[in-house]
Amino acid sequence: MRFLKLSIAAVFVCAFSLTAFTESAVEMGTRLAKQNDDRPVFEKVKARINIIIYNSSGEVRFKKSLIMAAYTEHMNSPTQYCEKYITYFLAPADDQGNAYLSYHYKNRLDVKWAYLKGIRRAKKVTGADQKLSFFGSDFTNGEMGKPNFTEWKYKYLGDDKVTFRGSPFDCYMIESTPRDKTVMNEYGCGRRVSYVEKKTLLTLRLDYYDENLTKVKEMRLVSFTTGENIYHQKVYYETGLDMRNLKTGTKTELRFTDVKFESEAHIRTDIFTEQYLTQKWW
Amino acid sequence: MRSTSIAVFAALMLCFTGVAYSQIDKLAEKPETTKQKGKTTDKDITFSLHGFVQANFVASRNDIGVSGNPWRDSRYEFPRVGGTLRLELEGNAYDIAHFFAAVEMEYNAAGEKKNFLKFYNPFDFIQYTYLTRNADFDRSELTKNPSINVREAYVDLYSRHVTFRAGQQIIAWGEIEGIEAPSDIVIPWDYTTMSNYFEYSRIGVTAANLSFYFAKQQIQFIWIPIFQPTKLPLESVYHRGVTSISRPEFEARNSEYAARLSGVIGDNFRYGLGFKYGYDQTPDSRVLLPGSYQTFTFSGISLPVYMPAIAFTELYYNRVYEPALDLGIGVKDVFAWKVSANATFTEDFWGKRDLIKNPTVTYLTGPESTNMFAKFYVGIYIGQQWVINYTKPANNQDPIQLVSRLDTFKLPNKDILKGYGQLYPYTWMLSSNIQRSFLPGDALDFQVRFALYTDPKLKKWDYVVYPYLMYKFTGGVSSALGLIIAKRRGDDRWMIISETRYSF
Numbered sequence A: 001m002r003f004l005k006l007s008i009a010a011v012f013v014c015a016f017s018l019t020a021f022t023e024s025a026v027e028m029g030t031r032l033a034k035q036n037d038d039r040p041v042f043e044k045v046k047a048r049i050n051i052i053i054y055n056s057s058g059e060v061r062f063k064k065s066l067i068m069a070a071y072t073e074h075m076n077s078p079t080q081y082c083e084k085y086i087t088y089f090l091a092p093a094d095d096q097g098n099a100y101l102s103y104h105y106k107n108r109l110d111v112k113w114a115y116l117k118g119i120r121r122a123k124k125v126t127g128a129d130q131k132l133s134f135f136g137s138d139f140t141n142g143e144m145g146k147p148n149f150t151e152w153k154y155k156y157l158g159d160d161k162v163t164f165r166g167s168p169f170d171c172y173m174i175e176s177t178p179r180d181k182t183v184m185n186e187y188g189c190g191r192r193v194s195y196v197e198k199k200t201l202l203t204l205r206l207d208y209y210d211e212n213l214t215k216v217k218e219m220r221l222v223s224f225t226t227g228e229n230i231y232h233q234k235v236y237y238e239t240g241l242d243m244r245n246l247k248t249g250t251k252t253e254l255r256f257t258d259v260k261f262e263s264e265a266h267i268r269t270d271i272f273t274e275q276y277l278t279q280k281w282w
Numbered sequence B: 001m002r003s004t005s006i007a008v009f010a011a012l013m014l015c016f017t018g019v020a021y022s023q024i025d026k027l028a029e030k031p032e033t034t035k036q037k038g039k040t041t042d043k044d045i046t047f048s049l050h051g052f053v054q055a056n057f058v059a060s061r062n063d064i065g066v067s068g069n070p071w072r073d074s075r076y077e078f079p080r081v082g083g084t085l086r087l088e089l090e091g092n093a094y095d096i097a098h099f100f101a102a103v104e105m106e107y108n109a110a111g112e113k114k115n116f117l118k119f120y121n122p123f124d125f126i127q128y129t130y131l132t133r134n135a136d137f138d139r140s141e142l143t144k145n146p147s148i149n150v151r152e153a154y155v156d157l158y159s160r161h162v163t164f165r166a167g168q169q170i171i172a173w174g175e176i177e178g179i180e181a182p183s184d185i186v187i188p189w190d191y192t193t194m195s196n197y198f199e200y201s202r203i204g205v206t207a208a209n210l211s212f213y214f215a216k217q218q219i220q221f222i223w224i225p226i227f228q229p230t231k232l233p234l235e236s237v238y239h240r241g242v243t244s245i246s247r248p249e250f251e252a253r254n255s256e257y258a259a260r261l262s263g264v265i266g267d268n269f270r271y272g273l274g275f276k277y278g279y280d281q282t283p284d285s286r287v288l289l290p291g292s293y294q295t296f297t298f299s300g301i302s303l304p305v306y307m308p309a310i311a312f313t314e315l316y317y318n319r320v321y322e323p324a325l326d327l328g329i330g331v332k333d334v335f336a337w338k339v340s341a342n343a344t345f346t347e348d349f350w351g352k353r354d355l356i357k358n359p360t361v362t363y364l365t366g367p368e369s370t371n372m373f374a375k376f377y378v379g380i381y382i383g384q385q386w387v388i389n390y391t392k393p394a395n396n397q398d399p400i401q402l403v404s405r406l407d408t409f410k411l412p413n414k415d416i417l418k419g420y421g422q423l424y425p426y427t428w429m430l431s432s433n434i435q436r437s438f439l440p441g442d443a444l445d446f447q448v449r450f451a452l453y454t455d456p457k458l459k460k461w462d463y464v465v466y467p468y469l470m471y472k473f474t475g476g477v478s479s480a481l482g483l484i485i486a487k488r489r490g491d492d493r494w495m496i497i498s499e500t501r502y503s504f
Helices: A002-022 A025-037 A181-187 A274-278 B002-026 B124-129 B234-239 B399-404 B414-420
Strands: A044-054 A060-073 A082-091 A099-105 A111-116 A121-125 A152-164 A167-178 A191-197 A203-209 A215-228 A234-245 A251-261 B045-062 B076-093 B097-108 B147-158 B162-169 B205-214 B217-224 B244-246 B256-265 B269-279 B284-288 B291-298 B301-308 B312-316 B319-331 B335-344 B360-369 B376-387 B426-438 B444-454 B461-472 B477-488 B491-503
Touching: A025 A152, A025 A167, A025 A191, A099 A274, A111 A274, A121 A274, A152 A191, A152 A203, A167 A181, A167 A203, A167 B002, A215 A251, B045 B097, B284 B414, B335 B376, B360 B426
Parallel strands: B244 B312
Antiparallel strands: A044 A060, A044 A251, A060 A082, A082 A099, A099 A111, A111 A121, A152 A167, A167 A191, A191 A203, A203 A215, A215 A234, A234 A251, B045 B076, B045 B491, B076 B097, B097 B147, B147 B162, B162 B205, B205 B217, B217 B256, B256 B269, B269 B319, B284 B312, B291 B301, B319 B335, B335 B360, B360 B376, B376 B426, B426 B444, B444 B461, B461 B477, B477 B491
């Protein structure tokens, strides 16, 4: 009897294993990337962001500081999902007063507005700006938000360990390649390799390759925090990222401080409009 | 025994996996909660003081007034050499009130001339025939005292759908920036600026500004109790024979009013419809020619000819009605097609009063790359200014015309119309703003702004070409170097502007 039970169990294990083995690298990569894309998020976040840009000699070149509020509308709707961000520059002095508003959708192009105090106008910003520098840093606009899942093809490359805060963690290596040439040109990226931590699905490391498939940048997660969103789901939220540009030798640190979530953030949902680019909301 | 081993193995596997999971969770930063901190990080009432210290150096070549002027023996000058301190005080009270003030103190070692002549010969035919003196530009009469200028000082009051701003403020209308947009009519331009920063082309006005926001639309009402005219290059103005400039009295009846409806329809269509009832930003002329009649004999016929002894030319400001239109049509998320237009209805709609400007319609239209943060940004606009009920200039060389208008000295002559920019029935305009960033951190910024103006036959060209470089050093230090090459309405000027700034 015991033998029979063990045999049935073995058959089930084998069956499941076979199922697993039949999943191709592309299917597995796509599945993992989708899981990563569908990670729970907070509905409301408020934080101060410090951007520190180093030159190739390792000296601080610029420090920028801004306050950011984020609101995710229709979190559980794949068609109406919209991440709204509004930011206000606190420093340096010549940037202070500039403001930025963006809507990030899953299935359509982002919409952005900028208010530059020098010209006293809020201006809608459109066009292919994903490969452009995010406020002069080593991050591009496309790297600051979640990439549009459907614009990329995925492939599971294997497992690897990535050191995070001195400890090695098991990660899935997932390759993302642009779905077509337009996407490649828009992002200025021909390949990405993500090292996604197996349990949390946090991306601990991300390598960027240019259109010629030369590795040009490497991003590392430096810190994260956790919390519960309004649906009582556990959310892992990145609060520190380093981006090293291998081509120029420059580096940018992105640090979130005073991070507040959900009801702690005290954010009104009607502030994500052009009107609030020139008006205090924080 | 075997099952026990499997169970132990499975338990160990789960245990190790759990250890790994818990390890990364332990490395998470603890979110700072309000309860933990005991107070909110963002203060309800805040004040900040910012500003900059700037070293200025401007070298110019200016052809105006050199010929025949005993005091000007060189075309080359250093009109701005010195320093500027700007202080910006800003405060917020909760999210309902905001205060901002920007005050500038400038010392210019080159000084500024303010004691212009009180009378002059305004018309070149008189100038060359009867009078020989030119305006006095004695450099020893320059004022060198440091100046204090309140560029902006206002208070904002906010509610969810209404904002109210009162005080000295800069109000920009329209969709086009970086050039003189026709629809940007609320506040005046500063044609004397010697700065590389475009914001110094604008002059703040004292105003009350009430805006309502609803469904992506905005309605704005503006009251400007004190009329602030465009700042003209006074040396140039006075050299051309102007004896005085008078503004409307500071009285309630001389207020200016403006309103604008603007907003977005759909994703790609932006519009603005504005209207201003105010004063023409550039002045009209009033001429007084005291003199006497003298008798001249032509072919045996004696004619009394009025001979002016002296000329007084006053510039003054007339009321105008100005509707303005803006359109911005997004095209495939790559560029936007912009339209900026205004009509200026002067007091002389039918073009029958000689010294008052005729009404005009002005527009600029063209494509603009819609990405402000692109490494390369370009906006290029073509347009026209039409003079409604165009009046031809009088011919000062025609004796019949001279005799026929002796009694009143009917004008306009060519120079007045040129000064008004109404010499031709219409003028072509081409304006552009091109920008390119270089180096890591966009540390180097190169920009070219230009404007070209020409007559209907494309024979006479006026131009302003302005290439400019700005380099951002570390620690808030930046340096800007610009070159202006300009020929407009008779002013022929080259200028090199250097500004090195430390922002704090």
